[in-house]
Amino acid sequence: MFDLDFPKADPVPRGCGEREPGGVYAESGLSPRGRPLEEFLFDPPLPIPEGLDLINKPQLWQRMLASGEPALDANDLPIFDLLIWVGEEHYPYCCDYLEETRQFGSSRRLNPNLDLSLLSRSSRMILAHPHVLNLQWHEQRPPLDCKKAVPGHDAALAASDDEVEGATSEAVEEMSLSAFAYRAGDHAGTLLPALPLESLRTGPCLFKLWELIPQEAAQMVIDVAADEAGERHPGTAPLPLCLREIGSTIYQYRPTGESADGLVPGLFAALPITGFALIRYHDGSVDDRAKAKILAGLEAHESHALPFYETDR
């Protein structure tokens, strides 16, 4: 039917707890030949389409071409994506979910009433979080590090440095352009093609979110002495190194103390789906309805179908 040795998410306790008996989960597993998480992220994050009722309602959405025609997969079948809301009750910060995914892969519980047979290897988990789109980005410092190396963010860094305070707008623009050229040159040919110059500061950077997590959210704060080498925004004191624990994940961030009030719901990732996990009940059975739909998907999508496995946790 399919090779059982497909990439799976690690069954560790997560921010949302342990997986529940009888649950059906869509997974984005990790593979040694996979691609970095950053390649699956939207940077800048995207607004949730108007009218989409997504909060706590995982749903399937058919992918369309710009022409309005349905997008088709390798078997000429329509592609459906999973739209998933990552709730703040379990993941107060979007970074919580991203860092957990980076460490252990992604595992999202699905409503077994969804027609899982529509999902195939072309499907993605499109994720939304309530605090991801930064409306105050233009008033804040660009992030120290944009891991997608979006040139616009880097260029804006120079324009907002304290050292350019008082400079004429022409001078600021010149500095911005030169910084842009320099940084874009750094990353040329790696991730993104160079953007046209007029697209400077293209929007909020997803990686700013790490800097907006308050220091109080950390389990451990390591102060960096002023004379030590540490990450810092130009002209500012070194940022404290914070360790935050969520589920089984511990990750570091450096809060700038800037306001996170401008964060609104947005889409931040489109993760590949590597398969389904059916969690066994105590009697060893699994959700029959969900399994039947997954099996129907195997039949419909053949070699392009998503595999599944049954597990106790």
Added chain:
Amino acid sequence: MPSTHVPVLEVEDEDIREVTPATAVLWRRLGIEALPEHETMLLPTERLVVPDADHLVRSAKRLVKSIQHVGILQNPSVVVKAGADIHDADATFEVIAGRRRVLAACLAGLTVIKCEAYAASTMPLSALLALIENEQRSAAWVREVEALRCLIDEGVGMTLDDLAAFGFDRATLAERLKIAQLPAPLLNRVLTEGVSREVARKLVRLTQAQQERVVRLADAGEEITAERVNDLLRAQINAGFVPIHSALVNGSDDHSPGQLTLVSNLSPERLLTTPECEVQAGQAAGAGKESAPDMCPSTSTASMTSLLAALHAFAQSPDYRTTPQAVQTLTQALEQQLRLALREALSSSQSDPTVQPHS
């Protein structure tokens, strides 16, 4: 038990007395000539029996606040227990419609409730009465929307919190409020043309431009159907997905099935016990992919692997459990960060990008 004076209210219910032919047919199918005799009465709560009360208490609690504020606005229907007359001072009554209201009234401390008391009933008739009342109430959302619109138009400065104090369910109220705020031409159609609640909820999700389009369509004689509104809503959401779908469509052409995965965790145990190249090549083959490119770790990744293994061994040792929490946290953090760094170092040796990045 002290006897309770039960005032009997005169009923002038023209709606019930005017039986249409269709209703007459319905009565015959239920084995009756007409609705049984009934009166509006004030009944002590102690003489009311609520079937399945245990299951309803929770949902009834929601009504307590509004009953405390304004009382019961729609009389529950009750039927006297078999063998008794509705005017007997000790007759008990079973609630056939309005069970939550009666329970909530009891919880609110009311001792007497105004009811529609039926002299007799049969099981089918009781079921039908309950059904009719629920059906009548199912259209009540329109009245609620009208009332909210009236409050808005009158400029009454009430907030959701103010209304929630009356016991309204906040989510339901918010939904009604959104409907009440629809543009007037559209709201009028919703209120007067029997648009279902489901369709109204979807109309709310349309942008103003789309709502105006619906009005134009309706003005041109087109019916506001669920299908029509669904189509408009879907098209609107799809327009919002264009950047994502374009990126995904472009990206999906560039990878073979199975390659679209996140770069993996590398288990330190496996790396320790097996030569790295073999393990990684084996994992790649197991994942159903072509043979792995050259992924042998460099000297730097080998030292990271050793350090990761040492940290992992420490985290598993008895000594670790006795170390301060801060040390444990730091150890875990270091282990996870090192694992990520190792992963990135190894994945960077691959030169076959399978996914188009999103910008």
